Amino acid sequence: MDLLTIIQILDSSIRLATPLIFAALAGLFSERAGIFDIGLEGKMLVSAFLAAAVASTSGSVWVGLLAGVFASLLFSGIHGVASITFRGNQLISGVAINFLAAGMTVLVAQSWFAQGGRTPSLSGASRFDPIILPFANELTRIPLIGPIYSELISGHTILVYIAILAVPSAWWLLFKTTFGLRLRAVGENPEALDTAGVSVIKTRYVAILICGILCGLSGAYLSTGLSAGFVKDMSAGRGYIALAALIFAKWRPWYILTACILFGLLEAISNRYQNIEILEITLPVQFMQTLPYLLTVIILAGFIGKAVPPKAGGQPYTKER
């Protein structure tokens, strides 16, 4: 394996990690506030659809991005009403949202575009273009650093850079601000926050709102950055992989970045090679595809350090009178 191949695989890992980073951070805000969210997948999917649909009709990817975020926020709102206001089961609500997204996207896509549940292919201004960082072309000739800079670091769409910047921002917001402290408290001990005079309901709704925006970015990237247009079920389990990354990272922002790049790498490798031989044992492509799920089960079982979710996660809050 030469340097260029390694760089290409890493480059593709970063691109594949981007939707996971957004979605896992989305889950981070929601679950840290005590709202389980297995509906990441569905929110990604509606955003991917509406972003591509609006981008193709308006001709502007930015308008598409806004539409995608709006769709995701709408579904976040449903989850919020069900699990915060009506104190319903958050897991069941998440399942419903995933199916609602899977069905609605195809139904509406068929009705709008009549192309078998897909949107027209995007091109030009209705897609995110790669950004060439300064001097990327000039530096190519320098050994090692040149290719790494021009191939790996430069040449991604804006959303990739936003995703990577979102990680320190999330860390700062959650761990260095009063709001973050309250958000985390609401997921561990909502009674304490209530006693301190902060609204549990409001804090949780804000968390769900942030979750919706991030899922929206994730979905919009799928259809307008990573691919050129929406196809049926295009999130393809990425929402669940993001959930896996979140657990793998034990609900901490920096570890999310690592986990997502690892899972992106696994996907990049399985896209490139059918079977991999390590020490004369052939690993089938299916094994690589399953690895994120397997790793999550192992982590959850506490065989490699224990993953402890926020204490009040999954429990609706009832204010005492």
Place this chain on the structure above:
Amino acid sequence: MDVLPKWAEVVLIPLISLALSFLISAIVIIAIGENPLSALQIMVDGALGSTYGWGYTLYYTTNFIFTGLAVSVAFHAKMFNIGGEGQALLGGLGVAVICLAFEWPHWSLALIAASFGAMIFGAFWALIPAYLQATRGSHIVITTIMFNFIAASVLNYLLVNVLRPEGSMDPATRKFSEAAHLPTLHEMFSIIGIPFSKAAPVNISFLIAIVACILVWLLIWHTRLGYEIRTFGHSEEAAQYAGISTTKIILTSMIISGGLAGLMAINNVMGEAERLVMNAAEGAGFIGIAVALMGRSHPVGVFLAALLFGFLYQGGAELALWTSIPRDLIIVIQALVILFTGALDNLVRIPLEKIFVSFQKKVD
């Protein structure tokens, strides 16, 4: 203190939730430029207008009874088993192994063996998450979701690399032998002279599904184990205080749940396809969630809800055939049913309780 009388609890709330789901579905149909009433007409004609339609409706119903019961049994122990899909896939593997490994002299023997194969494989796939929940505290919902994906990969691998016959490009096993063919409703009815569609896949598994409903009812409400499962589901602390082992209940309820989900394979793999294909469960494991929620985890409710979804599935296929409404409409309806009967239960319950309370006051 229950504000609502029992009939309101088990009949009124699910019906109102269902009506809300249908209302929104109708609005969706109008929004995509179709007529909901004529859509309903096509669905009723297609699913219930002929023995062919009934044959398909009941075939789907059979799948959903098994997966609905699976989710219900787990619900009674307050376990949310989202892994029905993976367990049903593994059940299919169990059926295929049994049907392909031996030359069966008669279908009845093959069916008994295949049922055990399906149940053991399905139960095994539920046992691992259950064991991890009971002993390591890993959340059953997340592990069962992960196990769905792992099951899909395992089957994908086995069908492509191991079970596929030489020279075939299709990732599926070879056809099961003629002796393992299950009697269809057509064949059973023709003995007593009733004509029934020959093309419809409904088979003897439908009767087994009904037996399964009765057995689950007996298990949950008329055995010691069922009592322990329900006690555990109501209050883990109370169950522990009463000397009921947490590990035992989690393991047994999930084994039964996984076994039931796996048992679905005698219908779709052995009864219909007569070979194991890729993604054989086709989402029936997930529909089990909607069925269990709507059926209030009671076998009678599960049966009726499964029948409703069987109708929706067959009707939806007809709808896709005759109109521009894609089959995915059913997924939307399924999502709305899960949302309203499951997550938004209080949306219906709270106003209804207020109505009943004010009514009660007037009577007093």
